[in-house]
Amino acid sequence: MIRLKDKEFSDIVQYMRDEYGINLEKKKVLIECRMSKILERYGLDSFAGYLDMVHQDRSGEMAGEMVNHLTTNYTYFYREADHFERLQDAILPELLGHSVSGTLDIWCAGCSTGEECYTLGMTLEEYKRIRNVTLRARILATDISGKVLDKARDGEYPVKELEGLPPEWRRKYCGDTSGRTFRVDEELKSCVRFQRRNLMEPMPASERFDIILCRNVMIYFDRISRNRLIKNLEDALKKGGYLLIGHAELLTIKETNLEPVYPAVYRKKKE
Numbered sequence: 001m002i003r004l005k006d007k008e009f010s011d012i013v014q015y016m017r018d019e020y021g022i023n024l025e026k027k028k029v030l031i032e033c034r035m036s037k038i039l040e041r042y043g044l045d046s047f048a049g050y051l052d053m054v055h056q057d058r059s060g061e062m063a064g065e066m067v068n069h070l071t072t073n074y075t076y077f078y079r080e081a082d083h084f085e086r087l088q089d090a091i092l093p094e095l096l097g098h099s100v101s102g103t104l105d106i107w108c109a110g111c112s113t114g115e116e117c118y119t120l121g122m123t124l125e126e127y128k129r130i131r132n133v134t135l136r137a138r139i140l141a142t143d144i145s146g147k148v149l150d151k152a153r154d155g156e157y158p159v160k161e162l163e164g165l166p167p168e169w170r171r172k173y174c175g176d177t178s179g180r181t182f183r184v185d186e187e188l189k190s191c192v193r194f195q196r197r198n199l200m201e202p203m204p205a206s207e208r209f210d211i212i213l214c215r216n217v218m219i220y221f222d223r224i225s226r227n228r229l230i231k232n233l234e235d236a237l238k239k240g241g242y243l244l245i246g247h248a249e250l251l252t253i254k255e256t257n258l259e260p261v262y263p264a265v266y267r268k269k270k271e
């Protein structure tokens with residue numbers, strides 16, 4: 001294993017915090033263990049050399065790979081189910097009012113391998129069916145890691161992952177499930193646009209959303225980065241729009257226009 005020197009460790013900690021908001025202050029051993037193999041793959045014998053390469057890589061792919069190895073991409077279908085129920089029972093009716101048709105812009109921020117945005121797609125399909133409304137949803141799903149986005153775009157998952165989904169949804173949206181893997185319904189996939197995006201950077205003003213899901217992402221962030229992220233998310237929300245965060249996450253809403261409405265759900269004030 002390649003040893004991580006103190007100066008290299010503090011450089012990596014600072015880089016990951018400044019660029020991606022991720023706090024690795026207590027993760028020296030984790031960095032050493034998880035990154036050594038990658039360094040070897042690049043033919044490097046020091047972390048300083050690796051960090052130089054990351055700095056020089058303008059595509060951002062190497063940095064994404066580093067984030068990928070130092071955080072978890074853990075996710076699953078229908079995670080934190082009450083959010084999807086709340087969407088159907090309260091949030092979507094509130095946003096759409098009495099109209100029988102509408103368009104919604106939704107952002108899955110930190111989407112990992114796609115289970116979250118596809119669950120969302122299924123939720124919207126069910127809402128349309130049950131309420132008999134025409135709803136056009138434009139879902140943007142973003143992550144810092146190109147690798148997880150490739151998986152998400154592909155939309156193929158082990159059959160074991162179906163366990164969390166209601167049986168009827170499996171039948172409707174998960175194609176042939178008799179093998180070891182299944183593919184998410186093509187129509188569902190066509191509602192989602194995937195993009196590599198760093199959440200520390202503000203969303204361009206041309207993109208504003210009715211609903212943002214940013215769940216189980218800020219758990220790795222320190223207070224300053226979390227506040228930066230919340231500001232970016234708040235700015236990206238339309239007035240009256242909803243922000244859904246992980247149930248284990250804490251949001252400091254002082255100095256924001258966000259108000260808590262349900263557990264782990266906030267709404268941007270209309271005024």
Ligand SMILES: C[S@@+](CC[C@H](N)C(=O)[O-])C[C@H]1O[C@@H](n2cnc3c(N)ncnc32)[C@H](O)[C@@H]1O
Pocket residue numbers: 019020021022067068071072073074075076079109110111112113116142143144145148197198199200214215216217246
């Ligand atoms: C644990 S997963 C959460 C996935 C999904 N939202 C869920 O709740 O199941 C966290 C994701 O956040 C992404 N992430 C971490 N820091 C990021 C950043 N600065 N910009 C964009 N994505 C980031 C990671 O790559 C990872 O895929």
